[in-house]
Amino acid sequence: MNQTAALHTEDLSFDGILERIQCEWASGQVVGLVGPNGAGKSTLLRLLAGVIRPTRGRIYIRGQSISKVSPKDRARDVAYLPQQIPDNASFTVEQYVEMGRFPYRTLFGGLDRESREAVNRAMTGLNLLSFRTARLDQISGGERQRAGVARCLAQGSPIILLDEPIANLDVHYQLDILLHLQRLAEEGRLIVMAIHHLELAARYCDRLLLLHSGRVYAEGPPQDVLSERALEEVFQVKAKTYADPFGGHLRVSYSP
């Protein structure tokens, strides 16, 4: 066991949905969770975020089991973007992003200067300043998705878990967010995200964990994980993979 891994799991299982997941990821990388619908990606992220508790196994952050850590302390270590962003009419975009700072609220519930700066930085980074006072139910699905990512990044946690952060986004923002996450990893964060777009996963992730029916099918660098055989067995498509003639990154062509 590597005590220095930012995040690792031992034998993690949940209710027949996930079985004996072992993973071990160091800081400073982007990890993609890939796999078909229902494979268990969201369930794994929810376990890692502490939203649900494992039926077996443990999760460790820097070698410490998270089972007895309070939600507030865990949030200082781990930020989590759920798959569904609420469209609650009671909150403006800015109020929603501010909620990411809940582990750092002052005694009277306000935001200190550091929190205010973190919120501004996240909103600027996700190009949301013009939506500051818009209500969550008055913006588009993609804008709401960006608000969710901004809230998650405003938290400032060293481990960032995101469930399909680029779903609903146009190509500009898909690349924008993936580059943003890549930069955060270069600064030393650990990013773990569920992602369906395999070519973007191969291009922007350092490692992939391929889930199949609740089990780890493969884990490692994208070119090793996304083999033609794996794509055929797991996704049941005929696939050809090749190196992009310009960038050298992995390209995937499918047919039924």
Ligand SMILES: Nc1ncnc2c1ncn2[C@@H]1O[C@H](COP(=O)(O)OP(=O)(O)OP(=O)(O)O)[C@@H](O)[C@H]1O
């Ligand atoms: N609340 C729940 N109660 C019971 N079963 C659930 C629940 N949520 C998910 N499942 C089941 O657990 C399995 C894994 O679901 P999960 O949402 O983790 O998959 P996923 O890989 O994220 O899928 P997708 O790509 O469709 O988002 C599925 O078979 C799903 O039907």
